[in-house]
Amino acid sequence: MSGFTTVRSLGRGALLAVASTVLVLNLGACSAPASDPAPSPSGHGAPEASWADQQWERAVQSAPDLTDGERPDVVEVRTIEPSEVGRVMTECLHAAGFLDVELTPDGEGYTTSAANAAEAKALAVAQYACWVQYPIDPKYTKPLTDDQVKALFAYFAGPLSDCLREQGYVPSTPPSEASFVEAYSSGNAWNPLNEVLASLSQQGEILALSQACPSVPEGLYG
Incomplete structure (x- = not known):
């Protein structure tokens, strides 16, 4: 497959640190789902960025020419369980016009593809909006005791x-x-x-x- 392909998955057993939900990002190749991200390390450190800021950072990593002026205002709809990620994100991205988004075989992640950099940029913004509308329940993303x-x-x-x-x-x-x-x-x-x-x-x-x-x-x- 040509272009940009991303696989996002939390996998069975569902895990935190969904700031790290982008498990695989390949350019010019299709990818298989990877393992679950590790739970967030415990301990003290610098305050973590908000969920929305983390997702915007991910968007900019996917499309480096994004500017803060292109960051949309998004209202949270509800929190979701990790097992819902595939279905909810697929439905949200379909509603945004990205009909090539598909569930991963386990039904818990999703795949996306973009034909070129411009499409990848639009997709990164749409994913940001979907993740902010449907954030993972904070109990899965906070550091473990x-x-x-x-x-x-x-x-x-x-x-x-x-x-x-x-x-x-x-x-x-x-x-x-x-x-x-x-x-x-x-x-x-x-x-x-x-x-x-x-x-x-x-x-x-x-x-x-x-x-x-x-x-x-x-x-x-x-």
Whole structure:
């Protein structure tokens, strides 16, 4: 496929840090859905930009010649669950005139394409507007508490690693909980699912494993 192709997906198990929802951005090639973005690191730091500002930054990354004067005024309609992203964004972008937008095979993400830079720019603005109209519930995007990080480690080292073995993969040896917590705050924590997914090249394999082994434990976000 020529032109610009983007795949956006949160995937099964749904995750935060949707400021990082652009999982794959390829120029001149079609792309397969990638793994879930990692949960937001815990800890203190500089105040995060608003959801709308984060999405505008993403739009400018997609279309660098966008100016702040081209940023539309958008009113929030409602918050959505990560599992709704594919359907809601597809419907929103169709309503904006981008009828080539399609759901990813798992139904939780969406693909877009643009024939040229001008179309890519218009699409970036439309995606910005849709994301601001339908933001992810903030409970999925805020940093995890220390207890949540420890619960995530227990899941990675236990049920998730067991699931990977059942699917025929060999997860790497987990670090200590203390090492995981320390690394997590910097965004470099051990993640056995992401390690395995990074070794796969076939869309079918990636999708099957993502569906079989949820990336986060049920109830992590309350």
